[in-house]
Amino acid sequence: MKFCPRCQSLMVPRKVGGKTVYKCPNCGYEEEVTSSSKLTQAIRHSEKEKTLLIDQEVPTGAQKIKGVLCPNCGNDEAYFWILQTRRADEPPTRFYKCTKCGKVWREYE
Numbered sequence: 001m002k003f004c005p006r007c008q009s010l011m012v013p014r015k016v017g018g019k020t021v022y023k024c025p026n027c028g029y030e031e032e033v034t035s036s037s038k039l040t041q042a043i044r045h046s047e048k049e050k051t052l053l054i055d056q057e058v059p060t061g062a063q064k065i066k067g068v069l070c071p072n073c074g075n076d077e078a079y080f081w082i083l084q085t086r087r088a089d090e091p092p093t094r095f096y097k098c099t100k101c102g103k104v105w106r107e108y109e
Contacts, residue, residue, distance in 0.1 A: 004029050068096055075100035 002011045004024035011022040013033065020033040062079040069076055078096040085093045094107045 070098040070101060070103055071105060072103040073101040
């Protein structure tokens with residue numbers, strides 16, 4: 001995570017002119033991602049479709065699990081991670097990513 005040096009808001013990674021930069025959604029401050037500030041995970045929310053897009057092979061903190069069937073290829077091994085995608089008083093959402101075909105799906109608890 002990276003915080004804006006001007007307003008202390010959480011900065012989000014964006015592609016600008018072929019380069020990845022951290023951009024503050026509050027004040028507009030931009031800072032180029034350098035090799036020392038390696039970008040490990042980029043998560044974007046699409047307001048139009050209300051979907052979560054993962055810009056990485058396997059998200060940081062994901063764990064491998066067996067016994068979960070992929071709806072796409074039937075493989076029984078996947079990575080999983082949990083995110084709070086709804087209000088805090090509702091249970092979190094569990095995401096899965098198939099180790100064979102790469103399909104990502106979710107399960108509400």
